[in-house]
Amino acid sequence: MLWINIDRTLKMSLKRQVYEQLRMKILRGELSGGERLPSSREFASHLGVSRNVVIDAYEHLLAEGYVEGQQGAGTFVAEGAYLDKDLKSRHISFLDTLDISENESKIIDFRSGIPALDKFPRQEWGKLAKRVCLEAKDAIFGYDYPEGRSELRHVLCRYLKRTRGVLCHPDQLVITSGATQALSLVAKLLLSKGDHVIMEDPITHEIQTIFSSAGGSLYGLPVDEHGMRTDYLPHNLSPSFIFVTPSHQFPLGSILPIQRRIELIQYANKTNCYIVEDDYDSEFRFQGSPISSLQGLEPERVIYIGTFSKILSPALRLGYLILPPTLTERCKNLKWFDDLHTPSLEQMTLARFIDQGQLESHIRKMRKLYQKRREVVRKSLKKAFGEKVKISGDSTGLHLIVEFINFDFTEQALTKINNYKIKVYPVELHTMQKGKHKNKLILGYGNLTKEEIEEGIYRLKKALEDNMVN
Amino acid sequence: MLWINIDRTLKMSLKRQVYEQLRMKILRGELSGGERLPSSREFASHLGVSRNVVIDAYEHLLAEGYVEGQQGAGTFVAEGAYLDKDLKSRHISFLDTLDISENESKIIDFRSGIPALDKFPRQEWGKLAKRVCLEAKDAIFGYDYPEGRSELRHVLCRYLKRTRGVLCHPDQLVITSGATQALSLVAKLLLSKGDHVIMEDPITHEIQTIFSSAGGSLYGLPVDEHGMRTDYLPHNLSPSFIFVTPSHQFPLGSILPIQRRIELIQYANKTNCYIVEDDYDSEFRFQGSPISSLQGLEPERVIYIGTFSKILSPALRLGYLILPPTLTERCKNLKWFDDLHTPSLEQMTLARFIDQGQLESHIRKMRKLYQKRREVVRKSLKKAFGEKVKISGDSTGLHLIVEFINFDFTEQALTKINNYKIKVYPVELHTMQKGKHKNKLILGYGNLTKEEIEEGIYRLKKALEDNMVN
Numbered sequence: 001m002l003w004i005n006i007d008r009t010l011k012m013s014l015k016r017q018v019y020e021q022l023r024m025k026i027l028r029g030e031l032s033g034g035e036r037l038p039s040s041r042e043f044a045s046h047l048g049v050s051r052n053v054v055i056d057a058y059e060h061l062l063a064e065g066y067v068e069g070q071q072g073a074g075t076f077v078a079e080g081a082y083l084d085k086d087l088k089s090r091h092i093s094f095l096d097t098l099d100i101s102e103n104e105s106k107i108i109d110f111r112s113g114i115p116a117l118d119k120f121p122r123q124e125w126g127k128l129a130k131r132v133c134l135e136a137k138d139a140i141f142g143y144d145y146p147e148g149r150s151e152l153r154h155v156l157c158r159y160l161k162r163t164r165g166v167l168c169h170p171d172q173l174v175i176t177s178g179a180t181q182a183l184s185l186v187a188k189l190l191l192s193k194g195d196h197v198i199m200e201d202p203i204t205h206e207i208q209t210i211f212s213s214a215g216g217s218l219y220g221l222p223v224d225e226h227g228m229r230t231d232y233l234p235h236n237l238s239p240s241f242i243f244v245t246p247s248h249q250f251p252l253g254s255i256l257p258i259q260r261r262i263e264l265i266q267y268a269n270k271t272n273c274y275i276v277e278d279d280y281d282s283e284f285r286f287q288g289s290p291i292s293s294l295q296g297l298e299p300e301r302v303i304y305i306g307t308f309s310k311i312l313s314p315a316l317r318l319g320y321l322i323l324p325p326t327l328t329e330r331c332k333n334l335k336w337f338d339d340l341h342t343p344s345l346e347q348m349t350l351a352r353f354i355d356q357g358q359l360e361s362h363i364r365k366m367r368k369l370y371q372k373r374r375e376v377v378r379k380s381l382k383k384a385f386g387e388k389v390k391i392s393g394d395s396t397g398l399h400l401i402v403e404f405i406n407f408d409f410t411e412q413a414l415t416k417i418n419n420y421k422i423k424v425y426p427v428e429l430h431t432m433q434k435g436k437h438k439n440k441l442i443l444g445y446g447n448l449t450k451e452e453i454e455e456g457i458y459r460l461k462k463a464l465e466d467n468m469v470n
Numbered sequence: 471m472l473w474i475n476i477d478r479t480l481k482m483s484l485k486r487q488v489y490e491q492l493r494m495k496i497l498r499g500e501l502s503g504g505e506r507l508p509s510s511r512e513f514a515s516h517l518g519v520s521r522n523v524v525i526d527a528y529e530h531l532l533a534e535g536y537v538e539g540q541q542g543a544g545t546f547v548a549e550g551a552y553l554d555k556d557l558k559s560r561h562i563s564f565l566d567t568l569d570i571s572e573n574e575s576k577i578i579d580f581r582s583g584i585p586a587l588d589k590f591p592r593q594e595w596g597k598l599a600k601r602v603c604l605e606a607k608d609a610i611f612g613y614d615y616p617e618g619r620s621e622l623r624h625v626l627c628r629y630l631k632r633t634r635g636v637l638c639h640p641d642q643l644v645i646t647s648g649a650t651q652a653l654s655l656v657a658k659l660l661l662s663k664g665d666h667v668i669m670e671d672p673i674t675h676e677i678q679t680i681f682s683s684a685g686g687s688l689y690g691l692p693v694d695e696h697g698m699r700t701d702y703l704p705h706n707l708s709p710s711f712i713f714v715t716p717s718h719q720f721p722l723g724s725i726l727p728i729q730r731r732i733e734l735i736q737y738a739n740k741t742n743c744y745i746v747e748d749d750y751d752s753e754f755r756f757q758g759s760p761i762s763s764l765q766g767l768e769p770e771r772v773i774y775i776g777t778f779s780k781i782l783s784p785a786l787r788l789g790y791l792i793l794p795p796t797l798t799e800r801c802k803n804l805k806w807f808d809d810l811h812t813p814s815l816e817q818m819t820l821a822r823f824i825d826q827g828q829l830e831s832h833i834r835k836m837r838k839l840y841q842k843r844r845e846v847v848r849k850s851l852k853k854a855f856g857e858k859v860k861i862s863g864d865s866t867g868l869h870l871i872v873e874f875i876n877f878d879f880t881e882q883a884l885t886k887i888n889n890y891k892i893k894v895y896p897v898e899l900h901t902m903q904k905g906k907h908k909n910k911l912i913l914g915y916g917n918l919t920k921e922e923i924e925e926g927i928y929r930l931k932k933a934l935e936d937n938m939v940n
Contacts, residue, residue, distance in 0.1 A: 001830070003635045005762045007728065030631050048758050117608040126603030129815075133596030138587040141783040142917070161500050165473040177647055181809040210807055258477065288518050292475045313611040315814035337680055339651040343813060344785035345599075360471070447612070 001046045002031075002038055014049050018057035026066050026077055033079035037067065108456035109423040112251070112399035112444030113281070113310060116369060120313050124358050125349065132348045144344050146335040147328075148175025148320075152351040156320065159354050164282070165296040166304060168322045174331050175342045179280060179307035179319040181335075183207060186241075186276055186303060187214035188334050189327060195240040200228045202430035202437060204250050207243070207278075216240070220432040223249055225392060227256035230263040241274040241303075242267070246294055247282030251427050251442045253393015253401050258291055265298045274324075275302045281310040281397040283363050286371050288395055300324050308350065310398060310446070311363055318342065318350055370398060373445045373453060380457035398446035401427065404464075408438040413467055420463040422456050471516045472501075472508055484519050488527035496536050496547055503549035507537065578926035579893040582721070582869035582914030583750070583780060586839060590783050594828050595819065602818045614814050616805040617798075618645025618790075622821040626790065629824050634752070635766040636774060638792045644801050645812045649750060649777035649789040653677060656711075656746055656773060657684035658804050659797060665710040670698045672900035672907060674720050677713070677748075686710070690902040693719055695862060697726035700733040711744040711773075712737075716764055717752030721900050721912045723863015723871050728761055735768045744794075745772045751780040751867040753833050756841050758865055770794050778820065780868060780916070781833055788812065788820055840868060843915045843923065850927035868916035871897065874934075878908040883937055890933040892926050 004021045006014065025031045037043070040058060044051040058075055061067045069075035132140075147153065153170035160166040176182040191197070193215035199208070201220025212218055219237065222229045227249045242264065246256035256264075268275050277294045295304040307319040323331055335341065353359050374394055381389055381402055394400035407413075409426040417424060425444075427437035445453055474491045476484065495501045507513070510528060514521040528545055531537045539545035602610075617623065623640035630636040646652040661667070663685035669678070671690030682688055689707065692699045697719045712734065716726035726734075738745050747764045765774040774792040782788075793801055805811065823829050844864055851859055851872055864870035877883075879896040887894060895914075897907035915923055 001633055001834070003631075003633045005635060009728075025632075030628075114612055117611040120608075120611040122603050126600040129603060130596040130600040133592050133599060138590075141587040141590040141785050142584055143784045158500075161473075162495075163471055163473045165475060177809040177813075180807070184808055206807070213807065258479075314613045314810075315611050317809060317811070317813045337650070337676070337683065338654055339647040339787060339809070340784075341787070343647075343787045343816060346813060346816070364471070 002043065004047060006047050006049060014053045015056045015060075018047070018049070018053060019060045022057065022061060023064075023066055026061075031077045033077055035077045037075040037077065039074065107421050107423060108448065108452050108459065110441075110443045110445070110448070110456060111423065111425065112442050112446075113314075114444060114447040115310055115313065115398065116366065116447050117313070119366065119369065121358065121362055125353065128352050129345065129349045132345055132352065136345070136348055140344050140348065144341045146332040146341050147171075147173065148342055149344060149347040149351065152347045152354075155351045155355045159359070160306070160322075163360070164279070165292045166322060167296050167299045168304075169325075172322050172325060172328055174321045174323065174328065174335055175347060176319045176321055176335070177339060177342050178309060178314070178317040179278070179305050180206075180210070181317075181338070182305045182307075182319050182321045183210050183278075184214070185321065185331055185334050185338070186305070187211055187216065189331055190240045190274060191216045192240075196237050198233070198237070198239045198242040199432075200244060200249060201432040202251055202427055203243070203245070203432075205430045208430075208432065211243070218432060222436075223252050223254060225254050227252075227254040227260060228264070230260045230267070233263070233267045238271055239273045241276050243276045243278065244294070245278045245280065247279050247285075247291075248396040249393070250278075250280065251393075251399070251401065251430050253395070253397070253399070255288065255291065255395060261291070261294055261297060264294065265301065268298070268301050276305065277302050278305045280305075280307055283311050284367050284370050284398065285396045286367070286374065286394075295322060303327070311359070311366070316346060316350075318346060370446060373448065373450070374400065376450050376453045377443055377445050377457070380454050384457050384461040399442050399444040402441050402443055404439045404441075406439075407464060407467075409441060410438070416467055417460065417463040420459045422459045422463070424460065472513065474517060476517050476519060484523045485526045485530075488517070488519070488523060489530045492527065492531060493534075493536055496531075501547045503547055505547045507545040507547065509544065577891050577893060578918065578922050578929065580911075580913045580915070580918070580926060581893065581895065582912050582916075583784075584914060584917040585780055585783065585868065586836065586917050587783070589836065589839065591828065591832055595823065598822050599815065599819045602815055602822065606815070606818055610814050610818065614811045616802040616811050617641075617643065618812055619814060619817040619821065622817045622824075625821045625824045629829070630776070630792075633830070634749070635762045636792060637766050637769045638774075639795075642792050642795060642798055644791045644793065644798065644805055645817060646789045646791055646805070647809060647812050648779060648784070648787040649748070649775055650676075650680070651787075651808070652775045652777075652789050652791045653680050653748075654684070655791065655801055655804050655808070656775070657681055657686065659801055660710045660744060661686045662710075666707050668703070668707070668709045668712040669902075670714060670719060671902040672721055672897055673713070673715070673902075675900045678900075678902065681713070688902060692906075693722050693724065695722075695724050697722075697724040697730060698734070700730045700737070703733070703737045708741055709743045711746050713746045713748065714764070715748045715750065717749050717755075717761075718866040719863070720748075720750065721863070721869070721871065721897050723865070723867065723869070725758065725761065725865060731761070731764055731767060734764065735771065738768070738771050743771075746775065747772050748775045750775075750777055753781050754837050754840050754868065755866045756837070756844065756864075765792060773797070781829070781836070782820075786816060786820075788816060840916060843918065843920070844870065846920050846923045847913060847915050847927070850924050854927050854931040869912050869914040872911050872913055874909045874911075876909075877934060877937075879911060880908070886937050887930065887933040890929040892929045892933070894930065 004018060006017055040051055040054040044054045058067065062069060065078055067075050068078045150170065152175060153173040156173060157168055157170045176185065187210055191214045195216055196219050197211050197216040198219045198221060200223045208218060221232045227246060228244055246261060248255065264275060275294055279293065293304065295302040304322040308316055321331065377400060378391055381391060388405050390403040392401045414426065425442045427440040427442055431437055474488060476487055510521055510524040514524045532539060535548055537545050538548045620640065622645060623643040626643060627638055627640045646655065657680055661684045665686055666689050667681050667686040668689045668691060670693045678688060691702045697716060698714055716731060718725065734745060745764055749763065765772040777789040778786055791801065847870060848861055851861060858875050860873040862871045884896065895912045897910040897912060901907055
């Protein structure tokens with residue numbers, strides 16, 4: 001209902017107050033041409049004034065041309081009574097709205113971790129979302145428990161057991177609003193000011209921020225072609241936890257072999273700390289045998305973080321935590337005071353999507369697509385740079401690493417490269433100890449077509465040639 | 471794809487490894503009767519082994535009766551090969567799942583803040599959700615900005631301006647995952663350890679927890695029938711902010727008159743602190759004229775928190791913050807590191823729901839319903855307790871306060887009352903200074919039918935009579 005301020009302590013008559021405020025709203029464009037005013041009866045009861053007050057005010061506005069109307073049809077704001085020049089406050093109909101950023105000129109963006117957005121299963125998801133909304137019990141629309149819907153936790157547990165060797169009971173799962181929330185819950189759960197966190201270096205820059213702003217003191221271990229260098233695990237430290245991306249190190253892309261996994265677990269047992277396993281895109285493994293998740297090897301010590309951002313869409317904001325039973329209660333409590341719980345209808349939609357086998361069939365389809373795209377990246381790089389580049393970290397996922405012989409991606413170089421209408425991201429962005437990975441780029445290809453990849457690499461080649469000359 | 475651990479360092483043959491692990495999965499019920507195994511070609515490529523390894527393992531399982539199959543049709547897990555007695559790990563089809571809590575015997579629950587769950591506009595929302603999923607641009611499925619969709623922020627701004635006298639620009643809005651996240655963002659934004667927060671006493675217990683666990687030192691001001699006692703505002707304190715529920719004090723239900731609002735603003739200006747205005751259910755005002763929001767009076771000092779939990783459904787987890795421009799950047803940053811952003815499809819669905827006028831028409835319908843329910847509560851209370859109770863805080867919202875002459879709701883009394891299959895909530899639960907509101911109950915009626923309210927109050931009467939005797 002229309003909002004108007006009635007102040008009985010003022011000397012101004014009530015009729016005048018209603019009239020003046022409506023007039024100003026029309027002049028300012030807060031009420032726009034063609035909009036219907038509430039009926040005098042309804043409006044009067046809403047304002048707590050007698051109906052005559054509203055009728056008089058409407059008649060006054062009518063007389064002055066601010067509104068139009070006729071007996072029985074209602075009262076409407078007249079066109080052209082709008083004064084304000086600030087277009088931003090005008091009524092923009094939803095369907096007219098253009099998101100300018102989406103129309104930006106055709107920059108080819110090699111950002112990693114973006115799935116093929118045009119391949120989201122719109123039909124299936126939309127249909128399920130509607131069905132859930134129509135068919136779920138009434139209680140689904142009420143407040144829920146912080147750990148999330150039991151239907152989703154059951155289905156997910158079973159799916160993870162079957163496809164990833166994760167050992168868990170539905171009670172150990174907490175559904176989160178994406179992996180980012182899972183990470184920030186882990187930080188709250190395990191970190192006090194000054195606590196040590198052992199991490200791979202390089203590792204996603206944002207994760208460093210989440211842990212360090214929660215008070216953690218970060219201790220980086222170098223990464224080689226087999227992932228975290230477990231032989232560098234420090235013996236004089238009592239870390240709170242070790243954070244690791246064993247299935248596909250981010251950004252370098254290596255896979256942690258079983259021997260190092262065991263070393264990691266032995267270290268965690270010895271120092272009595274947790275291991276946080278971030279498994280963000282291992283569903284897209286193109287070659288090699290699967291290796292047991294750390295969680296499956298030592299469920300009592302490992303906190304496992306999963307997400308649907310890469311296999312479905314980051315816009316859903318759906319992820320999860322698998323926790324040792326000793327940590328679940330505190331985690332649920334933290335989730336409750338963070339945002340109560342993750343939206344229920346989406347959880348139910350996802351549960352059905354998994355239960356009906358649609359998720360696995362979508363993953364299969366996408367794995368084939370991404371494998372093709374990866375081939376295009378590799379071929380294009382070889383064609384453009386031949387022996388001047390080395391490709392790695394490409395066995396899994398939505399990105400690979402390209403290392404250039406004789407070229408460092410300094411800030412200055414990157415700015416120049418951006419002028420060629422491409423966006424590329426250096427590994428250096430994610431390093432703790434600076435200077436060791438200057439010649440490496442992370443190339444994400446999940447959301448780029450064959451043509452875009454080829455054109456993008458071509459532009460990169462042009463950019464680098466020009467840079468070398470200048 | 472099915473997960474299996476292949477370890478080439480073992481002496482066991484690859485065929486045996488595949489066979490053994492499939493067998494165990496079947497015995498444990500992780501693969502259940504009738505489930506289809508992947509084709510040998512697909513599975514072999516997934517495991518990185520030769521196809522013969524898989525064919526041999528399948529044949530072995532077939533010979534032993536673990537699986538069934540025929541040429542061309544595929545291989546299926548046989549029925550009855552399941553050993554594990556732990557029913558929890560069995561495959562529970564999504565549609566068979568029963569949420570036991572929803573089937574609990576008919577306790578009548580006077581919990582406040584729950585809207586009529588059976589009145590959620592399923593048809594309209596479900597239809598819009600599907601349309602958004604089908605029609606939105608591809609980019610909607612990617613990562614978004616932390617402040618939320620610009621479509622929703624524009625539509626919401628306009629709606630708030632028109633219906634609640636809130637003055638804001640879409641850039642000042644941050645869409646949050648419910649009001650709880652908004653509160654925890656405010657805590658992170660404004661509180662350092664030891665900072666003072668002035669609050670009404672009583673005030674929602676969970677909000678006290680959010681602010682105090684963020685390091686805030688809570689300073690309670692008493693509440694009377696006109697809300698916060700602004701004449702008690704301390705002169706020797708430099709608070710970080712004042713938290714207030716001026717439209718419908720929770721729990722006591724009073725509305726803060728304009729004079730006290732002005733005092734509050736003057737105080738905030740003098741002490742240079744913010745005011746956090748929590749407007750959780752003012753859409754359901756049954757009597758009296760609307761009063762300007764604090765935000766509308768002093769947009770530079772007031773942070774406004776709104777939610778769709780009461781007017782639509784708490785399960786959506788949709789809320790928002792309106793911030794003075796000086797605070798928006800930091801708030802977006804905090805939101806990003808909390809959960810990146812609120813789910814995009816739901817934001818778009820809500821934007822359409824508001825833009826098409828469906829929200830306002832839903833609110834109108836619900837206001838009428840809640841007004842009727844409120845009448846039933848009042849009449850039932852009068853009938854049951856006559857002059858022994860005083861009703862207050864009932865001008866707005868989904869709950870009212872009933873004060874009993876001569877009865878204190880001690881923990882013991884409440885336990886006894888619960889035996890009568892009703893749940894009631896004492897105001898004492900939300901007090902900082904204990905002992906002042908012992909004889910008051912909060913009765914929420916949003917999600918109770920006429921019959922449930924009548925029966926519930928009757929049970930309360932019985933419970934109190936028996937309690938008085940014992």
